Amino acid sequence: MMQAETEKSNHYIFAESEMADRTRQYDWAATSLGPISSWPVSLLNTVNQILDSSFPMFIWWGPDFIQFYNDAYLQILGNDEKSKHPAALGQMGPVCFQEIWEVIHPLLSQVLSTGKPVYLEDQLMPIYRKGVLEQIYWTFSYNMIRTANGEAGGILVVCSETTNTMGCQQQIVKKQEEQRKNDFMSMVSHELKTPITSLSAYLQLLESKSKKTQDHFTTNAVHKSLSQVKKMTTMINGFLNISRLESGQIQIDRETFDMALLLREIEDEFLVTTNSHQIKVTTPCKHLLFADRDKISAVINNFITNAVKYSPAGTAVEVSCEIVKDVLQVSVSDQGAGISDIDKHQIFKRFYRSDTAAAGLVSGFGIGLYLCAEIIQHHQGQIWVEDNVSGKGSVFHFSLPVG
Ligand code: ADP
16 A cells, blocks of 8 residues: 555554554555545444454454454464464455354344344354364354444454363363262262172181081182172272272372282282282392382282283293382283283273273273372382383383382
């Protein structure tokens, strides 16, 4: 635009802002609107009003929906090289907002033909911003701008982006859903515990009775039943722990205990219950640790149970414990198929199971290692699995600070 024209525009557009400058300097003569001096007063007044406002405002004017907007609206469009700004100024609506024109055009036509405003809250209108299609929520109103003789001249848009508020609300809803699921899981687990405890008590009674009468068949059957009940109890406790954990109720009750003794106890238990594998535990001499004994025991049990579950019968499962620098490290290795590099990064996540495990070949819920990781983290320790070396099986470790 020529210098003289810009100076003339100063008599029509008064605000001092980036968009006021751009509006003054724009070559309006090249558009269907013509130079500013020829604009209808209603348009000029409305343009001056929006340019002065700190609230995001926008105008679509005339049959071509020629656009105007203020600095606050500019912030919504974004100000990088991929943004709709500054091209959006003076541009035609259907060109600028191609991606949503089909949705908004009927609304605009309705406002222009009836003169009645439209007000919508938290509407999802995806628009291209910073070069990508963003899912953006808006609260906005469309009001008709009338010309001096009362006819429809254009549309004034007052809007605000509510994406953040909506994002927060969605998060709150998601959290509430999670909470409900947790409460349900916790309730079911609690309810299951009572019958299982009495089932276990009756089975133990039966076991001692059948031993006395030397009823070998019953003794054997009851022994197997008891080991299934134990599996069920472990699962239920797992679910209970998950719901406790997710509602922030997990408690670490530290006490001083001897790790060597704990490992020997675990070994004894596995020797009684597992005859499919050779479980070898290399215990250190006495080593005192200040940690939650039951929970650390659950982690070791989980490592060994998994090693047994995921390796062929007849192979060895080795458990060792050593002090490396100022940490105590427990390792469990097996001679199974090992863990793929992809699974390696996922197995400590809640409900994650490898494809083979999930295919129903081995039962489980994918919560054991997640709980182990949480327990170890609550102890400021580390948990990891070694890189897969073909034919070597897997090696799981955790370490805890000592002293
Ligand atoms: P679950 O055994 O109930 O599926 P976990 O959380 O204990 O749940 O284990 C998660 C997944 O990690 C398992 O589904 C399995 O794919 C894999 N995994 C765990 N331990 C081993 C192991 N020793 N060898 C091979 N894969 C394992």
